[in-house]
Amino acid sequence: MRWIFVNNNFAEEAKALLQTNDLAIQRGYAVFDYFRTVNNQPLFLNDYLDRFFNSAKELSITIPHTAQEIKEIIHQLIKKNDTPQSGIRMIATGGYSPDSYTPVQGNFILEQQPLLLPDAEKFEKGIRIMSYSYQRDLPAVKSINYLMGIWLQKQLKEKGLDDVIYFQGSCISEFPRANIFMITPDGTLATPARNILAGITRKKILEFAGETLPVQVRDISLTELKQAAEVFTTSTTRRILPVTEIDGIPIGNGKAGPLTRQLLEQFIRQQESFNESAYTVLENR
Amino acid sequence: MRWIFVNNNFAEEAKALLQTNDLAIQRGYAVFDYFRTVNNQPLFLNDYLDRFFNSAKELSITIPHTAQEIKEIIHQLIKKNDTPQSGIRMIATGGYSPDSYTPVQGNFILEQQPLLLPDAEKFEKGIRIMSYSYQRDLPAVKSINYLMGIWLQKQLKEKGLDDVIYFQGSCISEFPRANIFMITPDGTLATPARNILAGITRKKILEFAGETLPVQVRDISLTELKQAAEVFTTSTTRRILPVTEIDGIPIGNGKAGPLTRQLLEQFIRQQESFNESAYTVLENR
Numbered sequence: 001m002r003w004i005f006v007n008n009n010f011a012e013e014a015k016a017l018l019q020t021n022d023l024a025i026q027r028g029y030a031v032f033d034y035f036r037t038v039n040n041q042p043l044f045l046n047d048y049l050d051r052f053f054n055s056a057k058e059l060s061i062t063i064p065h066t067a068q069e070i071k072e073i074i075h076q077l078i079k080k081n082d083t084p085q086s087g088i089r090m091i092a093t094g095g096y097s098p099d100s101y102t103p104v105q106g107n108f109i110l111e112q113q114p115l116l117l118p119d120a121e122k123f124e125k126g127i128r129i130m131s132y133s134y135q136r137d138l139p140a141v142k143s144i145n146y147l148m149g150i151w152l153q154k155q156l157k158e159k160g161l162d163d164v165i166y167f168q169g170s171c172i173s174e175f176p177r178a179n180i181f182m183i184t185p186d187g188t189l190a191t192p193a194r195n196i197l198a199g200i201t202r203k204k205i206l207e208f209a210g211e212t213l214p215v216q217v218r219d220i221s222l223t224e225l226k227q228a229a230e231v232f233t234t235s236t237t238r239r240i241l242p243v244t245e246i247d248g249i250p251i252g253n254g255k256a257g258p259l260t261r262q263l264l265e266q267f268i269r270q271q272e273s274f275n276e277s278a279y280t281v282l283e284n285r
Numbered sequence: 286m287r288w289i290f291v292n293n294n295f296a297e298e299a300k301a302l303l304q305t306n307d308l309a310i311q312r313g314y315a316v317f318d319y320f321r322t323v324n325n326q327p328l329f330l331n332d333y334l335d336r337f338f339n340s341a342k343e344l345s346i347t348i349p350h351t352a353q354e355i356k357e358i359i360h361q362l363i364k365k366n367d368t369p370q371s372g373i374r375m376i377a378t379g380g381y382s383p384d385s386y387t388p389v390q391g392n393f394i395l396e397q398q399p400l401l402l403p404d405a406e407k408f409e410k411g412i413r414i415m416s417y418s419y420q421r422d423l424p425a426v427k428s429i430n431y432l433m434g435i436w437l438q439k440q441l442k443e444k445g446l447d448d449v450i451y452f453q454g455s456c457i458s459e460f461p462r463a464n465i466f467m468i469t470p471d472g473t474l475a476t477p478a479r480n481i482l483a484g485i486t487r488k489k490i491l492e493f494a495g496e497t498l499p500v501q502v503r504d505i506s507l508t509e510l511k512q513a514a515e516v517f518t519t520s521t522t523r524r525i526l527p528v529t530e531i532d533g534i535p536i537g538n539g540k541a542g543p544l545t546r547q548l549l550e551q552f553i554r555q556q557e558s559f560n561e562s563a564y565t566v567l568e569n570r
Contacts, residue, residue: 014304016305017304018303019299020301021298021301027430028314028315028429028431029313030310030313059432089385137422137432138433145313147344147422147428147430150314150386151423154345
């Protein structure tokens with residue numbers, strides 16, 4: 001059984017319920033965040049909690065627990081579910097709003113699912129993507145608004161592609177659920193500075209990449225992206241995953257690039273050193 | 286007690302529930318529609334049902350009932366709640382999605398609340414609005430995505446304003462929950478043609494306004510809007526309501542205009558002739 005925490009209680013999935021007058025159901029109004037556990041230990045939890053509370057503040061959503069209380073509930077959830085490699089989602093909604101429009105005391109949900117990271121084969125192959133002109137609303141806020149991302153899934157399936165990079169005007173920004181990086185032809189690591197959600201994986205990479213590479217956080221055009229030596233995407237569920245094709249154009253030699261691999265190795269060694277199994281993706285290559 | 290219909294059952298509010306893994310809660314992914322009852326009779330129901338099913342189709346959401354079944358359920362709901370002047374909301378969500386991203390069999394909600402239309406005093410005073418640069422995603426679809434509309438409520442409250450008109454580039458489009466019309470200085474009725482939700486009230490006005498006024502459905506700039514003789518907003522809950530100030534600039538003489546009043550009288554006489562109480566707003570002036 002998989003336990004879900006709703007407001008003040010643990011419940012099984014079929015009994016983890018919200019009233020239909022919640023602002024998430026009425027108006028898609030809620031914030032969330034999502035982190036990994038490695039061997040039952042949350043990874044970068046303080047970063048994720050900070051972002052979660054910041055998102056809620058920006059949307060005037062009241063989270064009915066303190067960060068410390070949520071940490072304690074996470075601890076209990078991990079113990080109850082015993083799913084060592086997992087993703088944990090925290091959601092805070094706009095609450096049971098009498099006028100179906102104004103946020104009130106929020107409802108809080110905590111849920112956990114097994115999570116399989118991309119394996120060595122997936123890493124080598126990378127993902128094939130298309131570009132799409134779009135800018136997410138309030139990009140710095142991790143809201144539950146994925147209308148465009150989910151709507152685009154149909155096009156992606158029809159084209160046999162894995163994901164979509166948003167751009168607006170001449171600037172690329174991000175994937176619906178992930179950040180983007182490129183290695184320029186002269187070996188510089190670059191990632192967009194603006195109109196994005198500040199990913200935690202992105203943040204960690206920016207913290208250590210400067211040890212081995214020149215790093216730029218700046219505007220990147222779609223044209224420049226397609227001429228990059230290497231491109232990769234980062235997220236909690238992907239870690240670092242190569243992008244091998246954009247709008248039908250192969251990136252580099254169309255396979256995972258050497259600096260992308262080096263950054264993944266650094267990420268794993270530095271950030272998950274307590275976790276033996278994390279090395280599988282490296283050893284299997 | 287107020288009855289709510291969820292999937293296959295009528296339930297009271299506290300027992301009208303969805304599981305937290307519904308795509309509305311996970312990703313804000315759902316469509317809805319909202320119509321009025323007048324003396325327990327649904328107004329323009331076929332128009333609203335058509336739009337509801339079209340929205341669902343565009344978002345690959347499966348409504349678990351036919352239009353005919355929904356009509357029957359609406360009939361039962363009206364009977365059970367006996368709230369003659371009401372608003373009825375229908376919601377169809379992305380369903381209990383195993384991957385929290387892909388729409389599956391949708392969940393269906395039908396709910397009813399008492400609805401008070403603007404009275405004569407509110408009509409005479411009109412509403413004061415500001416403009417904001419924004420374009421709704423997939424504007425022709427009535428999705429539950431109101432992230433920007435609700436987020437902007439804080440600014441509106443601080444400024445003591447009633448609503449916000451979206452524009453992008455040089456074109457105005459719509460309010461978060463309503464359409465816009467203007468009367469030009471030469472007495473032409475005009476309303477934006479593109480990037481809007483096609484409101485049912487808007488549609489009805491366009492059907493009869495040509496009897497007395499020249500009508501244009503075309504692009505309108507924010508500058509032109511502010512120089513209009515009269516401006517008004519239309520929606521299911523507002524019917525026709527004057528806009529008397531935009532970004533601090535009074536429209537016309539800053540009060541309800543004569544052609545706006547004439548259109549409301551036409552709307553009520555033509556569309557709600559079976560409803561005696563509808564005349565209150567006219568008689569009280």
